[in-house]
Amino acid sequence: MSIPIHKYDVVIVGAGLAGCAAAREAAHAGLSACVLTKLHPLRSHSGAAQGGINAALSADDSIELHEFDTVKGSDYLGDQDAIRLMCEKAPETIRWAEQMGAVFSRTEDGKIAQRPFGGQSSPRACYAKDRTGLTLLQTIYEQAHRDGVDFKDEYYVADIIYKDGKVNGVVAYDLVDSKPMIFNARAVMFATGGYGRAFKINSNAHANTGDALSIVARHGLPLEDMEFVQFHPTGIAGSGVLISEAARGEGGKLFNSLGERFMEKYAPNKLELASRDVVSRAITQEILEGRGCGENKDHVHIDLTHLGADLIKTKLPELRDLAITFLGQDMIKEPISIAATAHYSMGGIPVNIDGRVRKNKDELVEGFYAAGECACVSVHGANRLGANSVLEALFFGRHVGDNIVRDVKKGIPFKDATDQDALTTTREIEKLKTSNGDERVPALRNELQQGMTDNAGVFRTEKSLLVQRENLKDLKKRFENIRIDDKSKVYNTDLQEAIELGHMIDFSAFIVEGAILRKESRGAHYREEYQKRDDENFLKHTMSYMNANGEFTTEYMDVVLGNHELADRTY
Numbered sequence: 001m002s003i004p005i006h007k008y009d010v011v012i013v014g015a016g017l018a019g020c021a022a023a024r025e026a027a028h029a030g031l032s033a034c035v036l037t038k039l040h041p042l043r044s045h046s047g048a049a050q051g052g053i054n055a056a057l058s059a060d061d062s063i064e065l066h067e068f069d070t071v072k073g074s075d076y077l078g079d080q081d082a083i084r085l086m087c088e089k090a091p092e093t094i095r096w097a098e099q100m101g102a103v104f105s106r107t108e109d110g111k112i113a114q115r116p117f118g119g120q121s122s123p124r125a126c127y128a129k130d131r132t133g134l135t136l137l138q139t140i141y142e143q144a145h146r147d148g149v150d151f152k153d154e155y156y157v158a159d160i161i162y163k164d165g166k167v168n169g170v171v172a173y174d175l176v177d178s179k180p181m182i183f184n185a186r187a188v189m190f191a192t193g194g195y196g197r198a199f200k201i202n203s204n205a206h207a208n209t210g211d212a213l214s215i216v217a218r219h220g221l222p223l224e225d226m227e228f229v230q231f232h233p234t235g236i237a238g239s240g241v242l243i244s245e246a247a248r249g250e251g252g253k254l255f256n257s258l259g260e261r262f263m264e265k266y267a268p269n270k271l272e273l274a275s276r277d278v279v280s281r282a283i284t285q286e287i288l289e290g291r292g293c294g295e296n297k298d299h300v301h302i303d304l305t306h307l308g309a310d311l312i313k314t315k316l317p318e319l320r321d322l323a324i325t326f327l328g329q330d331m332i333k334e335p336i337s338i339a340a341t342a343h344y345s346m347g348g349i350p351v352n353i354d355g356r357v358r359k360n361k362d363e364l365v366e367g368f369y370a371a372g373e374c375a376c377v378s379v380h381g382a383n384r385l386g387a388n389s390v391l392e393a394l395f396f397g398r399h400v401g402d403n404i405v406r407d408v409k410k411g412i413p414f415k416d417a418t419d420q421d422a423l424t425t426t427r428e429i430e431k432l433k434t435s436n437g438d439e440r441v442p443a444l445r446n447e448l449q450q451g452m453t454d455n456a457g458v459f460r461t462e463k464s465l466l467v468q469r470e471n472l473k474d475l476k477k478r479f480e481n482i483r484i485d486d487k488s489k490v491y492n493t494d495l496q497e498a499i500e501l502g503h504m505i506d507f508s509a510f511i512v513e514g515a516i517l518r519k520e521s522r523g524a525h526y527r528e529e530y531q532k533r534d535d536e537n538f539l540k541h542t543m544s545y546m547n548a549n550g551e552f553t554t555e556y557m558d559v560v561l562g563n564h565e566l567a568d569r570t571y
Ligand SMILES: Cc1cc2nc3c(=O)[nH]c(=O)nc-3n(C[C@H](O)[C@H](O)[C@H](O)COP(=O)(O)OP(=O)(O)OC[C@H]3O[C@@H](n4cnc5c(N)ncnc54)[C@H](O)[C@@H]3O)c2cc1C
Pocket: 013, 014, 015, 016, 017, 018, 019, 036, 037, 038, 039, 040, 041, 044, 045, 046, 047, 048, 049, 050, 051, 052, 053, 132, 133, 155, 156, 157, 158, 191, 192, 193, 194, 203, 204, 205, 207, 211, 212, 242, 244, 343, 344, 371, 372, 373, 374, 386, 387, 388, 389, 390, 391, 393
């Protein structure tokens, strides 16, 4: 079978904020740029970001404070050179977004309004009501279009073409008719977002299945700090759908079933506005100790009634709608039911400060870049602060786009791809479509997600993690015996879900392996047997590799330290 081969200077996978920003920069500078996305661009998860985007704009704030809060929030695992760069460029990033056409909410005197978020010394999150991500995404997507970016919506990227230390393109298939094709390029960038769907209770879109991580790992490339998964304190009870931190930023208070404002116990100074890991553990602890609310005692309450109807209607209208739709609770009239939910991936594809993908701790892959949530440039370290990740996606998306332009102009070679490069993908599709095994995707996915929530969630133990390691080995074996019912070519979502499940099983093993080895508690990673941070042994990034038999090896990479010295993290 001959496979169509499309040629570009740069191919970007993912049309969220990171992908659109990079594509806009590349096309604006005259490169031929293509964006491949399995969703319509405006359905990328960036569009769900409600709360805001950080930048030190006000007279009471400073870049140093933003930097300090981020380093402290990261529990000192963030790389301080990358953090410095992001915080320094944050005000300019906001101005750029404004010039592109994004409209931010304003104060009475016409300045960009900013709201407080957890772990921050000053109100720093710029916002567009509670639709910040969508406003930004629409704007940058339009501008990318205007500059001539070629958007290929509903294409599923299944593999990279990686030879002799260089990435020469990707293999994708059209979701409409399952036809495989090759996108051959000088440079490839991954901007594929997060992987929250590996957990049962999560705040992520259905598409956040972390495909890119396994695609990279299956080529023997490393993944970094995968054990750090952020659990957001306020997911709607039962489903995990997000109630943004804006709710706490605007003054929401947390109560247990005894009516106690329990954050007084866990973070006496910052209360509800301590960093996310601290608040999520507090909520989970209250529930585990029997002080949860409702019949099943499986959630706590966030009370916003004191804010008044006007404020809720003007500043939090989407959140109110979500709570009414999913819980039947109107936050104007009553407290709403929430619990911690898997939300954000701090780890990912390791990149240097220019966004170039690492082959190992010392070498880079030629022609391969990543930015946004799928990447680990390590600005978030062990725990991300609210409103820093839209900033990361937008700033690093642009920055990496600019670096690609520079590198392509310097002369990254174009290496022709051939039909043979698509073999792994065509075989995988064929195998899944013809397999007559007796395992089904929804059942295996459910087991995977439940196991990850139960055994690799907010609180982790050696025992629970070893159980999950065995679960994953078992799921990987059973996946070989999977059967899909839809054998057709047209919009075969069974096929897509099966491929995604294979990816989720693989990268989840990285989360568990990293968590087993990290015998300390730092940021979002909490080990009951080792409740303290251990800088002597674990102030380092995990870099894990998986071989063809699913076995792991791990090396460690130094953290880039800087102005901010290690200190205890209290709120
Ligand atoms: C509900 C919610 C609210 C949030 N609120 C905030 C907030 O207020 N402030 C903040 O800073 N952060 C927030 N975040 C986090 C932040 O929104 C994300 O981290 C960020 O937007 C990620 O952007 P991205 O460009 O990396 O990826 P995304 O926007 O997730 O885009 C990923 C893209 O990759 C594509 N893709 C993935 N796999 C494939 C594949 N195999 N083939 C083809 N295409 C593929 C998808 O189609 C999509 O276009 C929130 C997250 C959630 C879930």
